[in-house]
Amino acid sequence: MLSQLLDITIIGGGPAGLYTAFYAGLRGMKVRIIEYQDKLGGKVNLYPEKIVWDIGGIAPKPAGEIVDDMITQGLTFEPEVHLSEKVMNITKKEEQLFEVATDQNTYLSKSVIIAIGSGIISPMKLAIEGAERYEVANLHYVVPSLSRFKDRRVLISGGGNAAVDWAYAIAPFAAHVSILCRKDDFKGHEEMVRKLDDRGVEKIMSHSIHSLQAEGDAIESVIIQHCRTREPREIAVDDVIINHGFHMESDLLDQCDIKLERKDNFYIKGHADSSTQVPGVYAVGDILSHDSKVQLMAGCFHDAANAANLAKTYIDPTASEAGTVSSHNEVFKEKNEELLSNML
Numbered sequence: 001m002l003s004q005l006l007d008i009t010i011i012g013g014g015p016a017g018l019y020t021a022f023y024a025g026l027r028g029m030k031v032r033i034i035e036y037q038d039k040l041g042g043k044v045n046l047y048p049e050k051i052v053w054d055i056g057g058i059a060p061k062p063a064g065e066i067v068d069d070m071i072t073q074g075l076t077f078e079p080e081v082h083l084s085e086k087v088m089n090i091t092k093k094e095e096q097l098f099e100v101a102t103d104q105n106t107y108l109s110k111s112v113i114i115a116i117g118s119g120i121i122s123p124m125k126l127a128i129e130g131a132e133r134y135e136v137a138n139l140h141y142v143v144p145s146l147s148r149f150k151d152r153r154v155l156i157s158g159g160g161n162a163a164v165d166w167a168y169a170i171a172p173f174a175a176h177v178s179i180l181c182r183k184d185d186f187k188g189h190e191e192m193v194r195k196l197d198d199r200g201v202e203k204i205m206s207h208s209i210h211s212l213q214a215e216g217d218a219i220e221s222v223i224i225q226h227c228r229t230r231e232p233r234e235i236a237v238d239d240v241i242i243n244h245g246f247h248m249e250s251d252l253l254d255q256c257d258i259k260l261e262r263k264d265n266f267y268i269k270g271h272a273d274s275s276t277q278v279p280g281v282y283a284v285g286d287i288l289s290h291d292s293k294v295q296l297m298a299g300c301f302h303d304a305a306n307a308a309n310l311a312k313t314y315i316d317p318t319a320s321e322a323g324t325v326s327s328h329n330e331v332f333k334e335k336n337e338e339l340l341s342n343m344l
């Protein structure tokens with residue numbers, strides 16, 4: 001079924017996509033967001049209680065709060081939002097007419113902005129038959145809340161930065177935290193690995209999970225095994241957290257009808273103004289690569305404003321090249337009055 005023709009279709013509902021929706025709405029364009037996951041916010045949802053320090057002008061605060069703020073801002077101008085849909089193809093039919101096909105619908109758009117981050121991200125699951133049955137109870141692939149582990153025995157499998165950070169953050173709440181990795185040492189930042197000792201985290205090197213011992217739908221203990229000697233050891237647990245990395249899928253860019261220049265067979269090789277080789281198609285956030293790229297969340301907001309401005313002039317060549325700043329923009333007059341009245 002073909003949809004209504006809108007000005008912009010944004011593929012991806014993470015930080016870059018949300019700010020693009022806001023800025024495009026500010027410029028008076030009709031916008032839709034298509035997001036593969038069942039909620040907006042992108043990969044920031046993977047670490048909701050991690051403190052984010054490096055967004056300009058924003059004091060350090062938990063990522064979950066930043067996601068909430070970004071969603072509120074991104075929905076300011078009421079974009080059309082489609083969750084749990086996978087974009088399968090982008091076709092340019094003619095100037096100012098694109099078809100964006102998902103696994104459920106086909107959407108018409110005058111321009112397209114690709115904001116898919118590092119692609120569709122899915123955690124690598126524990127390679128033990130039947131492990132999925134414990135995911136409801138106490139087998140985790142993300143850490144939604146540190147308090148969830150209060151006074152519990154937690155085993156974390158993974159040797160990278162995320163696993164080490166989780167162990168460090170959970171330790172003050174948990175009764176005991178163990179972290180194991182297959183290598184002879186952890187790959188996480190050296191200082192963070194050292195700090196695990198300060199919080200009493202048990203570090204287990206050269207081991208991997210061999211099997212799970214359960215009662216009903218919950219894991220009660222884990223059999224780990226030394227990677228060389230194969231000697232087993234049983235660890236009693238209340239929770240198991242797996243951080244073995246993520247699958248990053250970019251099939252859309254590999255298979256879609258429009259052909260974009262790529263870097264490292266993954267990223268879109270575009271320009272500092274967020275344009276690509278295809279007129280009317282723009283890229284923002286982590287998926288965009290160019291020589292001046294800033295690999296910070298703050299950088300995606302710059303990309304988003306550029307892309308929205310270019311989309312505006314692509315659709316209407318007589319439009320101004322940039323939007324009016326919020327302190328002088330009439331579109332915020334009514335909203336400002338409402339906010340001020342709530343403060344009184």
